[in-house]
Amino acid sequence: MIELKTPAEVERMHVTGRFVAEVLTEVGRVADVGVNLLDVEHHVRGMIAQRGAESCYWDYAPSFGKGPFRNVICLSVNDAVLHGLPHDRVLRDGDVLSADIAVSIDGWAADSARTVVVGTAAEEDLRLVRATEEALEAAIAAARPGNRLGDVSAAIGAVAREHGYPVNTEFGGHGIGRTMHEEPHVPNRGQPGRGIVLRPGMTLALEPWFARTTDRIVHDPDGWTIRSAxxxxTAHSEHTVAITEDEPLVLTRRAAEAP
Structure with missing residues (x-):
């Protein structure tokens, strides 16, 4: 069942989204050569505690994971792209870091992800990151009332094709609201004109992620971290978006981020 949110409820999600945006802005600031992933994790824990927010990840135990997740942010490096388990690893020059976080404030969740290159950036890595960002903006532009879910998925897939990147459909976007994961599933590839009709009050976490040369994935022994096969x-970009009567409302837009 898809729950439509009232404008007041969307605004409560927007409060959460602004905080999520602040956290990811801070992660981009502190992620540098020589920084340990565990230090990033503990820094974010402090931000969440100070805000009085609640991590949506802590104790999360879905069917695809191995036991409860005992961290507050996913940190995935280089060929790792999703559900990266923070561990004792020091960032090196040229590393590609994807950070994904979802929190709840006063019972309303928001979810967002960004990818940054640490230190000296290779052009091919920047191109991959930009492709996921372009795909995300294309998906947001398609998230309008009267369009269908397939239009959103097709917009992501079209950008991937334009850049020559394959697309995995096992993991993608999702509904979000009172909990982190709600209906519907939003694949990163689809057919325009197919799927449910988008209606005002729907809130979606849209998250294109690409690997440079494969659509196949493998799991680390930790049971969480997903890598390109x-x-x-890899790179990953995500925003929580509300469907409105007019323009889509991005609830997790970062202050310095230009749409």
């Missing part, structure tokens, strides 16, 4: 580098 061929070791190629």
């Amino acid at each position: 061929d070791g190629s580098r």
